[in-house]
Amino acid sequence: MDRLLLDAHALDPHTRDPHEAPAEEAALGALLRCWLREVGGPRGHVHAAGPHLTLRVAGTPVRVRVSGGIALRFDGPPEHLAEGRWRPLDLPSLVALVERELDGGNEEFAAQVRAGREAVAAILAARARAVPPADPWLASEQALVAGHPFHPAPKARSGDGWLDYAPETHARFAPRLLGVRADLVAQEGDTTALDAFGDAPAGYVPLPAHPWQLDLLAAELRGPLADGRLVDLGTGPRAIVPTSSVRTVYDPGTGMCLKFSLDVRITNCVRKNAWYELSGAVELTRRLTPVFERLARSFPGTRWLPEPGYRSAALGTRLLEGLGVIVRSGPWAVCGPGTTPVLAGALAAGADGVPEAVLARRAADPVGWWEAYVERVAFPVLDAFFGHGVVLEAHVQNVLVGFDAAGWPVEAVFRDLEGTKLVSGRHDLTGVPGEVAGPLSFDAARGWNRVAYCLFVNHLAEVAATVAGTADGVLRALWAVARESLERYVTDHTTDSVAPLTRLLAGAPLPAKANLGVRWARAADRAAGYVPVPSPFCEAEGERR
Structure with a gap:
């Protein structure tokens, strides 16, 4: 969360909830960052003025102190x-200015921003009463209280009762168990982990389900439950733990993760497993197994979490998708002995959920720690794209970093095949049904934009800003080291084969995903475009000189 304490007068003077101020801070900061990146910057409405950035929103001057480079960390209250x-800027005022500048046209927007703020306040209140998990990896998964720093409503969630299933509140809950009549089971790959959740009656197959999703699907389930196509077998045998994506949970009993469908909008997407994504996960697991074996040989410490199977019920598309669950390996099964996995998002957000040894090592030697971090994370992502035609979505919620006992980054674990794509023309998809093959592929230009955004803008820029704090000199040193590391990677390849990376190191702007734009347009996440942001490697070049 930004180092920003709002003036008390920016809030409702009758509000006594101690969680309102940090919730307002988080929501105000996220929307203002979106505006700076997606609208003010591209329109030329942002200028440096002493220690501040000044911008105009709907003709109104706004100023704020900023550090962190393209991560835009705020060092004081926006005014x-x-x-x-100059007066403190509150969230309702900023929302009104944004709506006026964008000429209205989205009656949902203000409510979504308010819902995000209210969700953070509710999370903070629940979190204060909760006990964090003893598992250090799960503690990092449940540390993302403020959410995506460049989304206008990162914590807004539709539906009721969501706090009971929120990772940020340290929730644990038992799944429900359904029995699917054997002739109606839809599944592919290895689904044996699902059988560990309980026995089903003769002629039925067990299917664990997310209780929140069953509530959302109650109307559609009445018929199948009434006529025996499904049977409700009650509560599962043990608690499962939600991870940062909300719908993916960890099962301590099997050491596996389960990716459920949730008919809930979280950030830009309704989080259900589309039918083609169910099959696509199994297909990608088969194809990526040899790729990751080669990546691990080239870059020791590279790991991934395969998704070997899925199970659902063949009861029409709505329930096939709504009840679909993907099996995913758990990180403790793939990390080496003595290695502790930590979510990169927690490393970017600050200290919460990060082991003390990691914080101490990072503080003692930020440049050395960062150099090891960049090489562990960036090299396999780049080689997957340039060498194997695979687009890894290496944003901070899709990467776990493994640390040794001394707090050094020694492994990188990549997960979530939903966003993984194959570069068109680099893979033979003969035999894969067209409805499945199509969503698996990106052309090279689109693939590089996704790699560059996720790796450099969403991931490395955010972690670097946290490592550097408010020290601009440290931040420049970190990017100088990152540049030198990436230049070493380039020297091992022909110039033409890594041309997009070479252009980036030469100062080409980076692509940043336009979350404000896609939310304002009320479009699907796949319609999100990119806006250019200045390359941090330009300042890094000056630092080296």
Whole structure:
């Protein structure tokens, strides 16, 4: 969360909830960052003025102190010029300015932003009463209280009762268990982990289900439950733990993860497993197994979490998708002895959920720690793209970093095949049904934009900003080291084969995903475009000189 304490007058003076101020801080910071990146910057409405950035929103001057480079960390309260004086800027005022500048046209937007703020306040209140998990990896998964720093409503969630299933509140809950009539089971690959959740009656197959999703699907389930196509077998035998994506959970009993469908909008997407994604996960697991074997030989410490199977019920598309569950390996099964996996998102967000040894090592030797981090994370992502035609979505919620006992990054674990794509023309998809093959592929240009955004803008820029804090000199040193590491990678390849990376190191702008734009347009996440942001490697070049 930003190092930003709001003036008490920016809030409702009757509000006594101690969690309102940090919730407002998080929501205000996220929306303002979106505006700076997607609208103010591209329109030329942002200028440096002493220690501040000043911008105009709907003709109103706004100023804020910023550090962290393209991560845009705020070092003081945003202010707007009103009646000739600089006054604290509150969230309702910023929302009104954004709506006026964008000419209205989205009656849902203000409510979504407010819902995000209210969700953070509710999370903080519940979190204060909860006991964090003893598992250090799960503690990092449940540390993302403020959510995506460049999304206008990162914690807004539709539906009721969501706090009971929220990772940020340290939730644990038992799954429900359904029995699917054997002739109606839809499954591919290895699904044996699902059988560990309980026995089904003769003629039925067990299917664990997310209780929140069953509530959402109650109307559609009445018929199949009434006529015996499904049977409700009650509560599962043990608690499962939600990870940062909300719908993916960890099962301590098997050491596996389960990716459920949730008919809930979280950030830009309704989080259900589309039918083609169910089959696509199994297909990608088969194809990526030899790729990751080669990556691990080239870059020791490279790991991944395969998704070997799925199970659902063949009861029409709505329930096939809504009840579909993907089996995923758990990180403790793939990390080496003595290695502790930590979610990269927690490393980017600050100290919460990060082991003390990692914080101490990072503080003692930030540049050395960062160099090891960049090589562990970036090299296999780049080689997957350039060498194997595979687009890994290496944003901070899809990467776990493995640390040794001394706090050094020694492994990188990549997960979530939903966003993994194959570069068109690099893979033979003969025999894969067209409806499955199509969503698995990106052309090279689209693939590189996704790699560059996720790796450099969403991931490395955010972690670097946290490592550097407010010290601009440290931040420049970190990017100088990153540049030198990436140049070493380039020297091992022909210039033409890594041309997009070479252009980036030469100062080409980076692509940043336009989350404000896609939310304002009320479009699907796949319609999100990119806006250019300045390359941090330009300043890094100056640092080296």
